[in-house]
């Protein structure tokens with residue numbers, strides 16, 4: 001006997017915080033690949049509050065719409081860049097950059113905790 005059953009699949013997507021566009025990492029979605037993730041902690045004197053975590057996921061369309069006129073866009077070959085990124089560009093990331101940063105932050109946090117534990121033992 002053939003029957004049908006309902007299968008529920010739960011998957012993680014990213015939603016643009018401005019326009020609520022869904023960006024699917026598993027769908028070879030250029031929107032997901034081109035999104036910009038903002039994630040930083042406000043420093044002393046920050047307009048966002050000292051120590052507060054500031055985060056946003058913004059699709060490329062909203063980035064262009066909101067910041068387009070302020071962005072400096074230079075034609076360049078990513079495999080042979082004539083223009084190097086300055087060190088100041090450290091608070092807005094695309095997905096692949098964000099994963100590396102989160103991994104590094106997590107490693108450093110674990111490392112610090114391990115050192116503290118070791119120091120408390122002595």
Ligand SMILES: [Zn+2]
Nearest residue numbers: 016019059062
């Ligand atoms: Zn958007």
